[in-house]
Amino acid sequence: MTLLSCEGLTKRFDGIKALSEFSCAVKEGETIGLIGPNGAGKTTLFNVLTGFIPADGGAVHFQGKGITGKAPYRIARMGIARTFQILRLIKRLSVLENALLCFQDQPGERLGSIFFRSRQSAKQEAANREKAVALLKQYGLGDKLHDLADALSYGQQKLLSLVCCLAAGADLILLDEPVAGIAPEMIEKILEVIKGLPGQGKTVILIEHNMEAIGRVCDRVIFMDAGEKVCEGTMEEVKNDPRVIEAYLD
Ligand SMILES: Nc1ncnc2c1ncn2[C@@H]1O[C@H](COP(=O)(O)OP(=O)(O)OP(=O)(O)O)[C@@H](O)[C@H]1O
Ligand SMILES: [Mg+2]
Incomplete structure (x- = not known):
């Protein structure tokens, strides 16, 4: 689909x-390289898909619904999460706090809970915290929970950004250069995480x-190239396309 x-x-x-x-179409469970x-x-393209900038023309459909022109927070709620080429973690917050900020169901967002911290919202907060801790442990950041995001290596910050997409519960994850500029062992770790995403029902554009x-x-x-889709196919097909070879030789 x-x-x-x-x-x-x-x-x-x-x-x-x-x-x-x-134009492009992405099937559920695919991992697409851009x-x-x-x-x-x-x-x-990521900025347009996530509503960060408006397109001048064209349309985007996600799960059959038009999302063109919707605000970023609405698109995020519908199930699209992204990382940024220049990371946007909150450096003065801890690793755990950064992950907690990404949960869609935040009790504090509702006006009533400003005045009445209901038992329900305390429960939701505890559940989010438990899930965030489990995710961070699962992806190798369990011993950094209370460290400031700023104290992490650049590779660990990229990993945390990816974990934040998972905390958001997104179905479609957009990763902007997730392994650029990081140490080889972190590249391996992040690639392993990405490989595991389709098995969790996630679709990825990378x-x-x-x-x-x-x-x-x-x-x-x-x-x-120059805003246009030049070609698509398997890595082997694309790599051998004369237009690709020419673009990289220029
Ligand atoms: N907010 C902006 N204001 C003005 N020009 C912009 C803006 N964002 C992107 N551009 C321009 O649009 C073009 C596409 O930029 P974009 O950042 O999408 O490229 P990219 O493929 O992600 O490149 P890179 O691999 O270097 O990250 C570039 O010429 C860039 O300078
Ligand atoms: Mg870019």
Whole structure:
């Protein structure tokens, strides 16, 4: 079943076409690699999919519903979570607190609970805390729960950002360069986490310049350049496409 479809997405910044008639369809459970040279429009696509920036044209459907133009928090509630190329963890909060902020069901969000900390909301908070601790332990951050996010290595911060997407309970996870600039052993760890996501019913779109990483975890690869989808297929097919070879040699 198609989980996400983009039809004719267009986004311009001044004279630059960051997205140009970009269309794609992603099936439930797929892991898609999104590749392309710097400035190709990869992050812009994530920004449009998550409502961070409005598209100038085109449409996005998620689980059969139109999400074009919806606010980021509404799209997040519908089940799309992302990480950022430049991480957006709250560095002065602990690892556990960062994960807790990502839960969709936050009792404190409701006006009534500002005045009456009901037994129900205390229960929800305790349940979220238990789930967050379990997730952080499962992904190897169990001994860092109370450390400031700032104290983590860059690789651990990237891992925490990924765990935050899982805490959000998202069905579709968008990862913007999850292994760029980190130590080889952390790359291995994060790739193992990504490999395990389809088994948990998650669908993933992954932006990376690390082709080896893409080849290891992705079912299908989309190559974009100058805002356009140039080609898509298996890593082998895309790698051997003359348009891809030319773009990387330029
Ligand atoms: N908020 C913005 N304002 C103005 N121009 C922007 C903005 N965001 C992106 N752009 C421009 O749009 C184009 C696409 O940028 P984008 O960040 O999507 O590329 P990318 O494929 O993610 O590149 P990289 O691999 O370097 O991260 C670039 O020319 C960029 O300068
Ligand atoms: Mg980018």
